[in-house]
């Protein structure tokens with residue numbers, strides 16, 4: 001398979017993964033930078049679960065649609081402006097997973113409570129402003145909040161992950177929601193007392209992040225697993 005075909009397939013798969021694994025339903029999108037350019041492949045404006053590798057758009061970091069049939073997702077600015085700000089980022093996922101949203105709305109920052117959560121040892125910043133990211137200016141604000149990190153929580157809205165490739169961005173999004181879901185369960189089991197959660201220390205989080213973090217996982221069995229399941233699970237999970 002050519003590099004271009006592989007990248008297109010990965011983008012479509014990434015979109016289907018975030019829908020099949022419940023990180024998004026009708027909304028959300030994944031993209032990948034075309035290597036060495038300011039352009040990226042992104043799904044058209046429909047559920048990520050319906051993404052088609054033969055029908056992707058190419059958009060540039062100024063928000064111009066260069067090729068493809070269909071309407072862009074209204075929040076493509078998230079992708080455009082993060083790619084503009086971060087030359088090291090080649091894959092982005094934006095999704096609306098419920099446990100992450102719940103964390104933002106109870107004032108709890110993300111904490112590392114299990115091994116895959118170690119990917120987020122540096123913390124996950126929060127973009128506090130509510131509403132959709134439908135302008136270049138708002139895309140720039142999200143990129144600023146992300147900074148040099150790999151993920152940002154968006155209050156009452158969702159998450160965005162930005163990594164070296166779309167596989168890592170996808171695995172990272174899945175790990176972040178799994179981690180947030182676990183944190184919420186722990187909080188409930190502890191009667192809402194956040195102090196009772198035995199979050200990992202910085203050293204522990206770094207250790208597990210190095211062992212199971214998204215860059216490692218994306219290169220191996222996590223991406224293999226998520227993509228294989230996405231191929232056979234029906235739309236709507």
Ligand SMILES: [Zn+2]
Pocket residue numbers: 027028075094095096132157158
């Ligand atoms: Zn959104």
